[in-house]
Every structure is written in C-alpha cells, then in structure tokens.
Amino acid sequence: MAPEALPQSPTPAQTPQRDLLRFITCGSVDDGKSTLIGRLLYESKMLFDDQLAALEADSKKVGTQGGALDFALLVDGLAAEREQGITIDVAYRFFATERRKFIVADTPGHEQYTRNMVTGASTADLAVILIDARKGVLTQTRRHAYLVSLLGIRRIVLAINKMDLVDFSQEVHERIVADFTSFARQIGLDDVVAIPLSALAGDNVTEQSPRMPWYQGPALMPYLDEMALPEAKADRPFRLPVQWVNRPNLDFRGFSGLVASGRIRPGDPVRVVPSGRVSRVARIVTADGDLDEAVEGQSVTLTLTDEIDISRGDVLADAARPPEAADQFEVTLVWMAEEPMLPGRSYLLKLGTSTAQCTITSAKYKVNVNTLEHLAAKSLALNEIGICNIGLDRPIAFDAYDDNRELGGFILIDRMTNETVGAGLLHFGLRRAQNVHWQPVDIDKTAQARLKGQKPCILWFTGLSGAGKSTIANLVEQDLYARGRHTALLDGDNVRHGLNKDLGFTDADRVENIRRVAEVGKLMVEAGLIVMVSFISPFRAERQMARERVEPGEFIEIFVDTPLEIAEARDVKGLYKKARRGELAHFTGIDSPYEPPEAPDIRVNTSIMTAREAADSIIRYLIDHAII
Known part of the structure; x- marks a missing residue:
C-alpha cells in the first residue's frame, strides 16, 4: 500500500519534542542492511509519492525481487553499488516516528570497505548487526562486533535476517544467538537483543510476525522506538578544541569551536592545553548574540580576559581538570x-x-x-x-x-x-x-657552520643498485675535501655493517633503515657538516621524512637515474643474478618496488654521462646555490 501524502509541517508550537537516536547497521556483505533500512523508511512513511514511484520503476527495471519492491535501491545510491548489489559508501538516512527521530548509517559489509564502517560507527549510540540466517556468524560479523565494542557502542541489536529462507526455523535462530552471544561476552558486549526477521517480507520489522510464533520478543521498529537512550556521562569536564582563531578586527580576538564535553560560563577559569596557560572566559559569542552558558554540542566563540597565544589544535579546558x-x-x-x-x-x-x-x-x-x-x-x-x-x-x-x-x-x-x-x-x-626533554646546547649548528665556513646540508643520493650512487658520492666528497670542506659519508652497505646490521630487507626493515640514517644525518648537519648519504632508499615517503628532519634548503635529493636494464647489466656485486635465481628476496627493482623521485633537486643519468661528469654537475649545483 502506498504511504499517505505527507501533511503540511506543523508549527514549532505544535511539534512535540522528540529525542534522537543514532544507530548503525553493519555485518557481512549481502546480509540485507540496505533492504532493512529501505523497509524502515517505507514503513515510517518517509517517502514522497515521486520517490515511491521511482522505487517501483527501479525495482521492475532491476528485477531482483520478482516484481516486488527492492527496498535496497532506496539506500544504494551509487551506480557501482547497484551494479554489484553491495553497499560501498556510508549512506546516512533520516526517519522519524511520533516518539523519536532517527539517523541511521548504512555501512558496507565487504572487508575492503571496513574503513567506512568505522566512520559510521564513530557517532552511533546503538549498532544493528545483521546476520544472514543461512550463513550464521562469519569472520566479518565478528570483526564488526569487535570494532563496535572498541568504538564504545554497548547496545546491540542482533538482527537475524532472511528467516524466510530457512523456513523461519527456531533452531537456526537459537544456534546463531548462542554463537554470537558467546563471542560478544568476551569483548564486553552484554546488552544484546536478538530479533529474527525478514527485511524483504517485513516479518518482525514493525510488528510481530505470525510466521514465527515461537518468538515473543519485540519487533525491530517498536524496540528502537521505545528503548531508553544511553545517558550522557554526567559532569564531564569542559573541552573545546580550537578550530579557528576569529580575528575580524583589532578589537576582537575569539577562539571558535564545538564544545566537545562539559559546559562553560563567562567568568569560568580555563586552561590552554598543551601550553598550560590559564585565563578566564570573558564572553561566549554566537551569531545570535552572547550566551550565559555553552554546553556540549554547541558551536561557539570564546573570548578570554588575557592575551594568550592560542592556535588551531589547542584545547580550551576546565582549568581544574584539563586533558x-x-x-x-x-x-x-x-x-x-x-x-x-x-x-x-x-x-x-x-x-x-x-x-x-x-x-x-x-x-x-x-x-x-x-x-x-x-x-x-x-x-x-x-x-x-x-x-x-x-x-x-x-x-x-x-x-x-x-x-x-x-x-x-x-x-x-x-x-x-x-x-x-x-x-x-x-x-x-x-x-x-x-x-624525556630537549637539552639546550651552547654550541649550536650556526656556530658550527661559522667555524667551518660552510652551509651544512645533506646530499641524498638515491637510485637502483648499480646506478653509481656510491661512486659519485665518493667523487663529490673528494672534491669537497679538496676545497677544504668538512664532510661525512654514510653509505648503505657500510651502515649495515654496524648501526643497521640488525635489519633485513623487508619493506618494514627498509623503512627503519632510512629512519635511522635520516636521524644520524640530521645530527651531522647539527654539527655543521656536509653529509653524503648514499642509499637506494626506494620509498618516496621515507625520503620525504628525511627531508623534513632538517630545515628547508638543507636537504638536496640527487636522483642517480639509471634504467634497470643498464644497472642490471653492470651487476658489480652479482646481486641481480642472485635475485633473478630466487636466491635474494626483496631485491629492489626485481621483487621489491622502487619509487623514483618525482621532482629531485638534481638528476644525473649515468647511462649517458660518466661518474666524473655527474660529480662535476653536482659540484656546480652546490656552487650555484651557495652551498659551497
């Protein structure tokens, strides 16, 4: 039956105050989450006539339900979702009853989109975990239950769906409930209400189904409508993460953000974290005028009685109970x-x-x-x-x-x-x-550089094995030494004999290898040295990390750009042959990736220039950029 046309919106005075319940639907792929939410929207009469007509037309076009309404189409809005018959993105839907308003997040069941499930659960008060009655509790069901528990959701509705496909079997229902509740107790989920239903046919969705007389509990919609909402933690200390420093003119400086917890009034003391400075609230400013009090969930701008250095990311907090x-x-x-x-x-x-x-x-x-x-x-x-x-x-x-x-x-x-x-x-x-605190030093990098008469920096040579990095780095160091410069050279092979001899060649070990060398390079720059670092360093992320360890202008990335076939043909150490024979795992360029620099400071190609020519071009760069 088509839902009735929506009446004209009542005036605020006529509208009863209704509380809000946020919940999430989750579970394994194809358990019927989107169908259930579509059914709830339909039964709560939240569809306009044109939406219902579109649903009827789309259901006939898709034809997956034999001419019946396909409620999942109300929620699966992406073309890719409809084509695959699964949910990919988080879909938020609103519906209401006379008693309560609801915001429901329909989240993906496929493992690939677990991130979306975490997003949907982050603001929910309750989780509806669906299980396909034919499949029972799956690994993804347990993963979602575990994540729900981690994210602080303690109220669970175990919706055992598609009961019509197991002949409404009480035995199947009880077996699934026993399996899930055993796992739930281990992760601290004690408030679990199990409801057998068929989202497609409507059994136990809005009212008890005569096809499951053995079930005497509530239907889903009445349970959601009548359950007591979780109470907010009483007396939580005031927290306002600063989102924006509001400075429209020289006479006003406020700190804007959403009150994350607690309440605040003009005159209350606040502490700025992490700096620890203390002041008092002068005003609570909003677009509608000043407030006498701000509470959790309100977006406000606070002004303080003192001029304090506060930036985005700082937190204004209860002075007596700061974070x-x-x-x-x-x-x-x-x-x-x-x-x-x-x-x-x-x-x-x-x-x-x-x-x-x-x-x-x-x-x-x-x-x-x-x-x-x-x-x-x-x-x-x-x-x-x-x-x-x-x-x-x-x-x-x-x-x-x-x-x-x-x-x-x-x-x-x-x-x-x-x-x-x-x-x-x-x-x-x-x-x-x-x-652990920073220890100040009297002889700093500036003093060291002045004594040595040079600008300290890192020359970071990156490229495939056999590209010529170490050869060119040695030549550059010789030239710098001849010019009276103070240098150090960190070579990949040499460092692995000592500092990094405990590391292998997995991706994780390669990352740690570069992290350590970057820290050593930074210390040498602090000592006023020009440091040559010759490492394959295959990942862009680690080279960027090394760059950010020092100040702008102190990191010069030199890409020794040599094609794989030429580097392999040289094979001075015989490593490529071993890798090709399967005797050397995780070898860069063969079975481990190399990510070439996208915008190196210097690029030298040893397939068209000699090592001497490459070293000369690097020295010219250092002269042109006033490094030496």
Whole structure:
C-alpha cells in the first residue's frame, strides 16, 4: 500500500519534542542492511509519492525481487553499488516516528570497505548487526562486533535476517544467538537483543510476525522506538578544541569551536592545553548574540580576559581538570589501506582539530578477531587490528577514548596520497613522553657552520643498485675535501655493517633503515657538516621524512637515474643474478618496488654521462646555490 501524502509541517508550537537516536547497521556483505533500512523508511512513511514511484520503476527495471519492491535501491545510491548489489559508501538516512527521530548509517559489509564502517560507527549510540540466517556468524560479523565494542557502542541489536529462507526455523535462530552471544561476552558486549526477521517480507520489522510464533520478543521498529537512550556521562569536564582563531578586527580576538564535553560560563577559569596557560572566559559569542552558558554540542566563540597565544589544535579546558598532553602513546589501530602499516614510516595524525606528524614506533601485537588471540606482529595489513606505540613531532592535548571520543579518536593519513589509511583510539600517554626533554646546547649548528665556513646540508643520493650512487658520492666528497670542506659519508652497505646490521630487507626493515640514517644525518648537519648519504632508499615517503628532519634548503635529493636494464647489466656485486635465481628476496627493482623521485633537486643519468661528469654537475649545483 502506498504511504499517505505527507501533511503540511506543523508549527514549532505544535511539534512535540522528540529525542534522537543514532544507530548503525553493519555485518557481512549481502546480509540485507540496505533492504532493512529501505523497509524502515517505507514503513515510517518517509517517502514522497515521486520517490515511491521511482522505487517501483527501479525495482521492475532491476528485477531482483520478482516484481516486488527492492527496498535496497532506496539506500544504494551509487551506480557501482547497484551494479554489484553491495553497499560501498556510508549512506546516512533520516526517519522519524511520533516518539523519536532517527539517523541511521548504512555501512558496507565487504572487508575492503571496513574503513567506512568505522566512520559510521564513530557517532552511533546503538549498532544493528545483521546476520544472514543461512550463513550464521562469519569472520566479518565478528570483526564488526569487535570494532563496535572498541568504538564504545554497548547496545546491540542482533538482527537475524532472511528467516524466510530457512523456513523461519527456531533452531537456526537459537544456534546463531548462542554463537554470537558467546563471542560478544568476551569483548564486553552484554546488552544484546536478538530479533529474527525478514527485511524483504517485513516479518518482525514493525510488528510481530505470525510466521514465527515461537518468538515473543519485540519487533525491530517498536524496540528502537521505545528503548531508553544511553545517558550522557554526567559532569564531564569542559573541552573545546580550537578550530579557528576569529580575528575580524583589532578589537576582537575569539577562539571558535564545538564544545566537545562539559559546559562553560563567562567568568569560568580555563586552561590552554598543551601550553598550560590559564585565563578566564570573558564572553561566549554566537551569531545570535552572547550566551550565559555553552554546553556540549554547541558551536561557539570564546573570548578570554588575557592575551594568550592560542592556535588551531589547542584545547580550551576546565582549568581544574584539563586533558593531558603528550607526544607518545599506546593506541589501538585499525588499518584500512591496501599497503601495509610500516613502523618507522611517517604519517599525518588528525585528532580533533589538531594535526601532527606521526610515526608508528612499534606494533606490539595484533588481534585475531575470531579467537581474540594476541598475535606477534611487526606490521598490520588491511583490516587488521593491533596495539601499537606511536610518536608525534609535538605534544597534543588528549583524553583516553573511553573518556572522550572527540579527544581520544584519531585517523592516520598517508602523506603522499592524502588518503586515510588507519583509525585509532588513544589509551594513554607513555611515561617517557613526560620524562624525556630537549637539552639546550651552547654550541649550536650556526656556530658550527661559522667555524667551518660552510652551509651544512645533506646530499641524498638515491637510485637502483648499480646506478653509481656510491661512486659519485665518493667523487663529490673528494672534491669537497679538496676545497677544504668538512664532510661525512654514510653509505648503505657500510651502515649495515654496524648501526643497521640488525635489519633485513623487508619493506618494514627498509623503512627503519632510512629512519635511522635520516636521524644520524640530521645530527651531522647539527654539527655543521656536509653529509653524503648514499642509499637506494626506494620509498618516496621515507625520503620525504628525511627531508623534513632538517630545515628547508638543507636537504638536496640527487636522483642517480639509471634504467634497470643498464644497472642490471653492470651487476658489480652479482646481486641481480642472485635475485633473478630466487636466491635474494626483496631485491629492489626485481621483487621489491622502487619509487623514483618525482621532482629531485638534481638528476644525473649515468647511462649517458660518466661518474666524473655527474660529480662535476653536482659540484656546480652546490656552487650555484651557495652551498659551497
């Protein structure tokens, strides 16, 4: 039956105040999530006549339900979703009953799109986990349940869907419930309500189905409508991450952002974190005028009684109960990229309104989502969940995720592609973050450079094995020595005899190899030296990390550009032959990738020039750019 036409919107005085429930639907692929949400929209009469007509036409065109309405088409809006019959993106939908308003996030079930599921769950109060009655509890079901638990959702509806395809069997229902609840208890999910249903046929969606008389519990819609909402944590301390410093003129300076927790009034003392400076709130400014109080969820601008240096990413907080500040943490990390997580590689971390450079210093272990066993791990692959230590380039304000989602949840971004590659939860700051401090020195880099009469820098030679990096670096150092310059040379083979002799040639070890050398190179620059670094350094991300360890102008990337066939033909050390015979794994250019520089400072091609000519061109560059 077609839904009735929507009435004219009542005036605000006529509209009863309705609370809001945010929930997520998740589970394995093709469990019927989109169909269930489409059914809820249909039954709650949230469709206009033209939407219903389009649904009827699209259902006939697709023809997957034998002429019946295909409710999934209401939610699967992308062409790629309709073609494949799966959900790819997160789809947010709104519907309402007389009692309550709902925002539901329909998230993908396919493992490839787990990142989207995490996005949808980050603001939800409840999770509806669907299970195909024919398949039972799958690995992806357990993964989603585990993620839901990690993200702090404690209320679960276990929707056992497609009961019509198992003849509405009570035995099937009870077996699935027993299997899931056993796993749920192990991850702290105790509030689980199991509802057998058929989203397509409507059984137990809005009212109890006569085809399952053995089930005496609530139907899904009445349960969502009548369940008590989770209570907000009482007396949470005030937190406002600064999003924008509002300075329209010289007479006004305010700090704008969303109140993440607590409340604030004019006159209240606030502490700025991480700086620790204390002031008082002068005004609470909004577009509609000043407020006497701001509470959680409001976007406001605060002015203070004192002039304090505050920037985007700082946090204005309860002066008596401020958040901590640290630059090293233990975290739970969900990896979301095809490329594995590599300790030592530099990423961007976004937490609240702050952004910092982040390095995963170590992976402590990963979690088997089927058994919850802790497994040793050096890195994380797509969809794996692990406990890691991370380090940042500066302290940031934070709360543990269990206390505050906004200041405890973060994402990691690949610095080269700008893609989100991971999401994580902060547990606590590491003690050494508070105990290790920079020691000031009296003889700094400027003094060292003045004494040596040169501009310190790193000359970073990169290229395939056999390209001629070490030969050219040696010639450049000889020329610099003859000119009275103070130099040092770090060669890949030589360093692996000492500093890096514990490292192999996996991608993770290559990243750590370059990280260590970059740190040593930085120390040598601080000592006023011109440093030659001759390493294959196959990954752009690590070369960029090395560049950022020193100041602008102190890193010169030299690409020794030699085609693979020429480098392999030289094969001075016989390494290519071994790699071709399968005796040498992870060899760059053969079974491990090399990412050539996209815009090197210097490019020399040893297939058309001699090593001497290449060295001369580098010396000319150093003279032209006032390095020597």
